[in-house]
Amino acid sequence: MPHLVIDRLSANYGTAPVLQDVSLSVERGEIVSIIGPSGSGKSTLLRVLTGLLKPHAGVVHVAGAQVDYGSAAALKKVRDRFAVVFQQYNLFQNMTALRNVTIAPTIVKKRDAAEVEREARALLEKVGLSHRIDAYPDELSGGQQQRVAIARALALKPEILLLDEVTSALDPELVAEVLDTIRVLAAEGMTMLIVSHEMGFVREISSKVVFMADGKVVEVGPPQQIFDAPQTERCADFVRRILRH
Amino acid sequence: MASLIEEAPRFFGYYNLIFLGQAFAYTALLSLVGCGLGFLVGFGLAVLRNERIVGFAPLRWFATIYVEIFRRIPFLVKLMVVFFAFQLAGFDASMFAVAATTVALSASAFSAENIRAGLESVHRNQWDAAETMNMGGLTALRRVILPQAWAIIIPPSMTYSVGLVKSTSIASQIGVVELTYAAKILNQKGFSAAICFGTILILYFILCYPLNLFASHLERRLAPSRHR
Numbered sequence: 001m002p003h004l005v006i007d008r009l010s011a012n013y014g015t016a017p018v019l020q021d022v023s024l025s026v027e028r029g030e031i032v033s034i035i036g037p038s039g040s041g042k043s044t045l046l047r048v049l050t051g052l053l054k055p056h057a058g059v060v061h062v063a064g065a066q067v068d069y070g071s072a073a074a075l076k077k078v079r080d081r082f083a084v085v086f087q088q089y090n091l092f093q094n095m096t097a098l099r100n101v102t103i104a105p106t107i108v109k110k111r112d113a114a115e116v117e118r119e120a121r122a123l124l125e126k127v128g129l130s131h132r133i134d135a136y137p138d139e140l141s142g143g144q145q146q147r148v149a150i151a152r153a154l155a156l157k158p159e160i161l162l163l164d165e166v167t168s169a170l171d172p173e174l175v176a177e178v179l180d181t182i183r184v185l186a187a188e189g190m191t192m193l194i195v196s197h198e199m200g201f202v203r204e205i206s207s208k209v210v211f212m213a214d215g216k217v218v219e220v221g222p223p224q225q226i227f228d229a230p231q232t233e234r235c236a237d238f239v240r241r242i243l244r245h
Numbered sequence: 246m247a248s249l250i251e252e253a254p255r256f257f258g259y260y261n262l263i264f265l266g267q268a269f270a271y272t273a274l275l276s277l278v279g280c281g282l283g284f285l286v287g288f289g290l291a292v293l294r295n296e297r298i299v300g301f302a303p304l305r306w307f308a309t310i311y312v313e314i315f316r317r318i319p320f321l322v323k324l325m326v327v328f329f330a331f332q333l334a335g336f337d338a339s340m341f342a343v344a345a346t347t348v349a350l351s352a353s354a355f356s357a358e359n360i361r362a363g364l365e366s367v368h369r370n371q372w373d374a375a376e377t378m379n380m381g382g383l384t385a386l387r388r389v390i391l392p393q394a395w396a397i398i399i400p401p402s403m404t405y406s407v408g409l410v411k412s413t414s415i416a417s418q419i420g421v422v423e424l425t426y427a428a429k430i431l432n433q434k435g436f437s438a439a440i441c442f443g444t445i446l447i448l449y450f451i452l453c454y455p456l457n458l459f460a461s462h463l464e465r466r467l468a469p470s471r472h473r
Contacts (some may be wrong), residue, residue, distance in 0.1 A: 050377045079379045092375035094392040104378040107388065156378065 001064050003028040003191050005158055009058035011048050018044045020215045026160070029189040029237075033202040033232040035226075036212035037238060042214075043087070048160045049193075050082055051075045058202045063159065078228050080158045083158035088163040090146040091137040095123060097148045098133040101155045109156075117154070123151040142173030143231070150181055161185065167201075183201055199242055249440055252383055256426070256440050259430065266429030269448050271341065275413040275423065276452065277375065278345045280406045283352020288356035295364060297372045298382035315354030323347050328419055344416035344423075361461050363398030364390060396468035403460035407453050424448055 002025040011019040019041045026032045034042045049060065051069055055119040060067045062081055068074040091100050091241065103119040105111045124133050126146035137145050146166055153161060163182065167175045179201050186192065186205055196202050202209060202223065209226040211219045211234075217234040227243070230236040293299050293308035315323070327347045331338045338346075367390045375385035417426035428441040 052373055052376060076379055079377055082377070084374075084377045086374065088368060088370050090370040092371060092374065092389050094389065103388065104380065105385060108379050 002026060003030070003063060004008075004062075004193065005061040006045075006049070007059045007061070009045070009048060009060065010056045010180060011044060011053055012056050013044075014239055017056075018215050019048065019055075022212070022217050023056060023058075024210050024217060026191060026193055030208065030209045031186055031192045031194065031206050032210060033194045033196055033206040034210045034212055035196065035199070035202060035238075036218075038122065039214075040212040041215040043073075043164050045212075046164050046195060047075070048194070049162060050079060052083055054172055064205075069110070082162055083153035083156045083160075084162045084164065085125075085149050085153050085166050086147070087168050087171070089137070089142070089149045090203070091149055091152070093137050093146055096134050096136055097129060097140065100148055101152045104152070105155050114210065119144045120151070120155055123154050124148070126154075128177070141174060142170045143177045146170065146174075146178045147181055150178070150185075160191045160193065164166045165194070165195050165197065167196070199227070199239075213238070236239055247319075248437065250403045252436060252440060256436050258442075265424075265427055265444065265448070268379050268422055268445075269452075271421060271454055272410070272413050272422040272449075273347050275341075275344055275421075276406075276410040279348035279352040279409045279413070280456075282400065283409070284356045286349065286353035287356025287358075288360055290353060291360035291364060292383075292386065293380075295359055295386075295405070297376070297387060312354045312357045312361075313329050318356060320347070321418060322352055322417060323351055324415060336370045338419045339371070340416075340419050343419060344421045347416075348413060349386075351412075352405075352409055354446070356402060359401045359405060360394075360398050362401075363394035364470050366397045367393045392467075393473060396464070399464050399468065401458060403456060406456055410449065410456070 004026040006022060006024050008180055009022045010017065022041070022045060024032065034045065036042055043051065046170050048055050053124060055069055060069075060078075062078055067078045091097075092103065095103065098117070098120055101123060102113070102116050105119075106113050120129065120132065127150055129144060129147055129151070129183075132144060132148075135144075136141055137148070140148065146169075148240040150166075166182075167178050168223070170178065172182075175198065179198065182192075182194075182201075183205065194202070194206070206223055209223050210217055211223065211226060211230075211232075213234055219230060219232045225231065226235065227239055248443070250444050254385065262284055270382055290308045290312055294305050294312070296305060299305055317327070324347045325443055328343050331346075364386075371393070372385060375389050380388070414425035417429070420426075422430070424445040428445045432438050432441040
């Protein structure tokens with residue numbers, strides 16, 4: 001049974017449709033990447049999955065159970081399974097790196113503070129920031145902030161990690177450090193749904209690539225297919241323009 | 246100047262001091278009700294208006310309508326409306342109660358707007374992150390949003406509070422003997438305008454100055470610069 005199944009999901013911003021009949025599935029431990037031009041609905045899909053935007057139609061199954069986005073209790077449960085890393089990091093500006101990582105486990109999940117802190121220190125070490133745990137977000141570089149955000153997401157012990165263009169706001173030389181961190185997670189078998197513009201990375205890490213345009217899934221396939229032998233004109237056109245430079 | 250010195254002992258006589266002290270207490274009390282109750286109610290209204298916290302739309306509309314109406318009516322008119330509303334309702338309220346109610350109504354609406362602006366100055370991605378981590382609206386408000394919003398909320402709130410202390414003088418219009426009214430009465434009794442109004446000028450300053458000290462104290466406590 002797939003870990004995550006999205007079945008004909010649609011969503012609107014006001015009256016404008018931003019997702020139309022989007023379907024895809026992610027197996028346990030699988031890494032699926034979503035690519036496509038700006039405004040194609042990639043990030044919106046992640047917003048719908050985490051309940052930040054209510055779907056208009058369609059269903060989502062996580063670990064075999066259908067998610068009722070209209071119910072606060074069900075939403076709480078599904079959010080416990082996901083963790084999100086945002087394009088703009090979204091670190092809490094009023095907290096140190098360490099506090100950013102420990103706040104949700106202690107305040108929301110009410111776990112033991114000492115144990116959470118031990119885990120948080122280990123996670124920050126894993127992302128290579130054990131020397132910066134007392135720094136505030138505005139004292140960290142973009143790449144460092146994004147790595148704190150990844151540690152924060154992992155502290156929630158998610159089943160599925162959602163990565164929303166996590167390198168798009170970074171300077172080119174900082175991209176590698178964040179991608180390396182994600183590679184480590186991939187090697188550990190974390191289920192991930194990744195929205196990304198880093199085509200080389202997507203090709204290397206994904207078992208499946210989803211190409212979206214205008215709020216719809218245009219083509220799904222293994223990276224070799226999407227990048228080397230796309231089956232649709234739209235996808236071929238996108239890949240040609242992206243890979244040209 | 247010579248005449249001022251000459252009338253001073255008479256002006257600062259026992260009964261006048263009691264009279265001025267009472268007036269000072271009225272002004273201070275009205276200001277306190279306005280700043281304290283006004284800020285608390287205003288805070289509640291700002292929270293009610295926030296759709297990240299309150300999902301029930303009619304509550305948000307209620308708060309919006311309240312704020313928009315009471316911000317748009319001049320203080321004197323509000324005073325009259327409350328005065329006649331109490332009369333109509335058959336309450337035998339004192340003039341002070343009428344004035345205090347008006348000050349609270351007015352201050353809550355203005356404070357709500359200052360607080361709303363502060364809350365909205367915090368980027369919505371902070372709410373997004375908190376929400377996806379299952380933090381409730383009020384928890385996110387307390388732990389994430391407010392600590393970042395105080396720096397925006399406090400300065401205009403303090404400016405408003407000082408303004409409020411001064412506008413309590415309008416309560417003299419319905420006969421509350423606060424500082425301004427007291428000065429007028431003493432002036433009519435024959436004391437020079439200079440000594441009457443000069444004295445309340447100092448008293449108003451004594452009332453307002455601690456507010457500024459309190460503001461900087463709050464800013465240090467609630468919105469500290471992180472780079473010490």
